[in-house]
Amino acid sequence: MAASGQNPFSCAVCLDTWRDPVTIPCGHNYCMRCISACWDQEDEGVYSCPLCSQSFSPRPSLSKNTVLAELMGNMKVQNVTTTSVPSVACYAEPGDVECDFCTGRKLKAEQSCLACLASMCETHLQPHLDVPALRKHKLVKARAGLQDRVCAKHDKPLEVFCCIDQTCICMLCTMDDHKGHQTTSVAGERAHKQNQVMxxxxxxxxxxxxxxxxxxxxxxxxxxxxxxxxxxxxxxxxxxxxxxxxxxxxxxxxxxxxxxxxxxxxxxxxxxxxxxxxxxxxxxxxxxxxxxxxHEEDHSWFLQRFHTFKNSPALKASPIMILTVSKYFEDLCQCLSALRQTLESACDLDMLKVSAKIKEIEIARQLPLREDLLKSHRSGGSSDLFCS
Incomplete structure (x- = not known):
């Protein structure tokens, strides 16, 4: 019986309405993709129902239940749904990983299953937490490109690492394109590469x-x-x-x-x-x-006066010598010009020393370039991580 609040027309694996519904021998119904993914992970020869755990051997063949498919189609046309409407914040935005099981507008995936190679929202993740067979699957944070984990040629999981070609391959590739190549498990190669990463x-x-x-x-x-x-x-x-x-x-x-x-x-x-x-x-x-x-007419008076003027102090006084002063000022200006030239020469000489000292003050670049850094990593034995 369906749990309370669960859509009775939903798959017990993805919790969504059946898509390509199939009925297995015990009577439970699943999406063809969901039950096929579960049985692909089962031990060979033993296949069980995720709900009642009833085992079947050999693996039952799956055929589309046309009655249920028509019923689901009618419900879709009539827009019949019993699931709650998610909040806008739960819908996937550009750059988010979308849930692979949601129909219509996709919800944002919370985790990805490396076994099912599918990403699931919180609702569709629940079976992987409740169903015993699904709890064995490896869950990781939601990531895109899960199909890259499947061989494009054989549609099988990439579980083998080819040491010659340095690539992941499936088991069938070891008998085909990579026949005779040295191989190892992806887990073993991961352990080896993990040491290089560390x-x-x-x-x-x-x-x-x-x-x-x-x-x-x-x-x-x-x-x-x-x-x-x-x-x-x-x-x-x-x-x-x-x-x-x-x-x-x-x-x-x-x-x-x-x-x-x-x-x-x-x-x-x-x-x-x-x-x-x-x-x-x-x-x-x-x-x-x-x-x-x-003009004196008295000769005696003339002669008496003549001796007086002949010995006059004014005639005996030395003349005052007036020297030209322009030459002294020219010499002074030349001395000042010479002083300026001397000071300028001394200042220029010392300024050359000052400038040289200023230029000596610098911070030497000793930081390694990115190429030198990568080169040092390669020389340390980690060249594989930097090969393009």
Whole structure:
């Protein structure tokens, strides 16, 4: 009897309404595909009913139950169903593995059976948890491409590994295309490859640890580099500001020297102007007296006055020497230009040293390239995993 709440017209294996229903000798009904999949996993010569466990030998032949098939067809037309409507979240979306037993809109598969080569939703998975014969099947997380586990030529499970061609084959392939080849079970080859995988993973974990250590060292170095760069930049600003202040002081000093010299020269020139003006006045007065003397008609008076002018202090005074000052200023400008050239040359020379030191500050690239990493794995005996 069907369990409470279960569709009485459903297969006890897939829990869905019968598709191509067949009746086995004990009277129970199943989908032809479901009971065939169950019996394919049974020991040879003994085939049992998943519900009542009654055994049959030899394997019963299966024929479509036309009465039940017509009944299922009428129910489908009349949209008769006793199953609950699943929530929208249970339906398969693009990228999800669909349930192979659902009709209409497919539900998302939860697990896949490696024996049935089918994926099942939560509802259709239940028989594999309840039926003793189905509990022996290997269940894995739902995955696509289960048909790749079947030989495309013989439609048999890929249970053998050909060591010559490095591929999975079925038992019939060992007597056909791969006859005479060295073979082993897929489980044995898996155990062998598992060791290579573990060895390769060990290499990966070692490289991960080394890479993470290098990464942390690089981050620490970059942090230290940033700190030192900021400190050096601040020191550079301080040095150049001090140089600017130093040269500002020297410029002020030269300006004060020139201003002081100009002031002193002005004072000296004023004294000379006064002296020259006084000399000019005395000479003009003497010249006027001499002009008057030239017109004197009294000869004795002329002779007496002549001796007075002949010994005049104005005639004996030394003339004031006025030197050209432009040459001295030209020499001063040349000295300042020479100072600039000397400082620029010294600064350029030292800046070359500074630039060379800055260029020496770099972080060397020591991280291995991906090709080097794979090469190291291949040299470690794990080349099979990287062969394309």
């Amino acid at each position: 060895e390769t993973r060990s290499h990966f974990q070692k490289n991960i640890q080394e890479t993470d250590t290098t990464l942390q060292t690089l981050r620490d170095t970059m942090g230290h580099h940033k700190t030192m760069s900021e400190e050096t930049l601040a020191h550079s600003e301080k040095i150049f500001n001090e140089l600017i202040q130093y040269f500002e002081g020297k410029r002020s000093e030269v300006r004060e020297l020139i201003s002081a010299q100009q002031k002193q020269a002005g004072l000296n020139a004023e004294e000379m102007v006064q002296e020259l003006e006084q000399r000019s006045t005395e000479l003009k007065r003497g010249d006027a007296e001499l002009a008057e003397l030239c």
